Amino acid sequence: MLFVWIALWAIAFFLLASDPKAQTVRRLSRVAFCGGAGAFAAVLDFQFIPYLQTNYEEGVGLIRALDSVKACGSLLSYYGVPYAFLLFALSFRPAALSRNWRKALPVILLLPIVGCLLFTPAYNETYPVTFKVVVWWAVPYIVYGTVHILVRRPRNLAFSPTYWVVCIAVLTPVLLSMVMNYVLPSFGHLRMWVYNTWFVGVGVAVFVIGLFTYGFMGVRVLIDRRRLDSTFRAVTSGTAILNHAIKNDAGKMRLFAEKMKAYAAQTNQAELLADAETVLSASLHMQEMLAKVHRRTEDLRLEVRELDPAELIRSTLASFEPRLEDIKLNLTLAEGWRCRLDSAQAGEALANVAANAIEAMKGRGELSVALIAGKRELTVEVRDTGPGMDKAQAAKALEPFYTTKGGAGLSFGLGLPYAYQVMRKHGGSLHLRSKPGVGTSVYMTFPKRSVKAVWMEGGNRNG
Structure with missing residues (x-):
């Protein structure tokens, strides 16, 4: 005993x-x-x-x-x-x-x-x-x-x-x-x-x-959430300082490159003119990359308004139609709900999740998006039939700057961490389930009380 x-x-x-x-x-x-x-x-x-x-x-x-x-x-x-x-x-x-x-x-x-x-x-x-x-x-x-x-x-x-x-x-x-x-x-x-x-x-x-x-x-979820929140706060502080320092230096580069360009044009020095254009292009590229990181890591301020979540999902996914190729899109949406969300932030979060799913499937597979109404929450489920992730990869998926895309393009591994922060700001949560060879499912859960969800008569209530 x-x-x-x-x-x-x-x-x-x-x-x-x-x-x-x-x-x-x-x-x-x-x-x-x-x-x-x-x-x-x-x-x-x-x-x-x-x-x-x-x-x-x-x-x-x-x-x-x-x-x-x-x-x-x-x-x-x-x-x-x-x-x-x-x-x-x-x-x-x-x-x-x-x-x-x-x-x-x-x-x-x-x-x-x-x-x-x-x-x-x-x-x-x-x-x-x-x-x-x-x-x-x-x-x-x-x-x-x-x-x-x-x-x-x-x-x-x-x-x-x-x-x-x-x-x-x-x-x-x-x-x-x-x-x-x-x-x-x-x-x-x-x-x-x-x-x-x-x-x-x-x-x-x-x-x-x-x-x-x-x-x-929810204890492990709570521990993970505190760890992710602490990590994201550190990243936010670090990128804010970095943004300020690099932006100033990039501005100086651009100023002197403009002077070099003007001098090269006046003196008809083609090689110097080309060098000045290269420096200008590099400074512009630095500022674009910095702005992208800053937008994903800055402290979010929500501007909520009443909207139809099903319509928000449709409008967000409509922009992906040209990229679907042989990917079949399945929509199952609970209709008739109204809730208070930041449409820009919530739409961007869903777009990040959907973009990850589409990129994972490489032009072939099924993308299933559902809006499910539970007793206490509205859940957006995004499921793909891509290669999936093992447990180690899935555990790191919400960490800032972690990516499985090999550094291609301007992928900084901030899409899912940004979506996670958007859900936290709305009082909700983001969960991920993945299995190698099967695919990945992401669940974005909005508590009805937090987003003041109300069902209007006439719709398909549960999806």
Whole structure:
């Protein structure tokens, strides 16, 4: 039980520290903390208290205090795990509830716990809770929460690995613990919780592996997002300084080249005139390259207005028609939605993603673009049938100046990082899934609340 206690409380504090503002993360942290409280009570019962009783006979007061802590930990585990788990399930896959119901539900769900505390026998070591009573609300809480998560699967494939990691790391230990902590004790099989160590151990292993492979409850996404934000801020500061310095020097080059050109023309020196033209052309090229980098890395200021996202997608993709060649374009757009976006920035972000997809397919394949309306977000999916990327390439795709195009043309590897920043400024997110030989999918997700999305009657609502 020592392992279970340390592991669950470590996970609880890690989740809470990673994203304390996210309700789902906070509630899962409570599940882990309540489970760890039961393991802590067992550690006190089997290790600390017996050790004190054997070696410190004068420590009666401390032993009584630890007995009280043990009782509180045990009750917190038995009553807290089903309650916290159900609230976690309802926030992990949100149900359509009014604002008043969302506020009242946590209080309503507390009523069985309050009833057990008031009207069932007090805690004792043999029967910490009245199992034959508690089982009638604890099991339904856990079963309903599990079914709620399993039935309400995410439609967006970008979140599928994370979803299944949560199912294995959370649902499996909770369900097995339900059997050991409530069902079997209600039939007289007590202290079955000693077998929870194995279930929790598997859950912790899946949590750690999933955290670093796919992400867990958005934690890895949060870590990556902070890293990318920090990198982009550094790039923004660096390019601003570089832009200022080079622009001044390029201006001096242009000024003196103009003087050289005028002098060469006056003195009829053809070779000097050609050299001056070369210097002018080089200075102009430097300024164009610098301007392109600066536009992609400067701090974005949104100018939002109400628009039709489906129409924005159509107009953005229309400019690519001459470049499609043998690429088949498939559009599936949810119609009738209005939202507030910066049309220039959002259109440019989509254009960058689409351009990458078209270049990857080299004139042959399928480009599928969809606008999908979920319960809480509008998602633009751009999918190509290009060569795809391996995990290492996909992990670096959002980093500034990373490109797989070999430095051809004026590609600086800023298209996807720019699109990522545009999505962040809109309160949304950008996710990428890719597999070698299959293709790449990019998901641009706009939370409906952030962009004030409203559906107007008469359209195809879901796409």
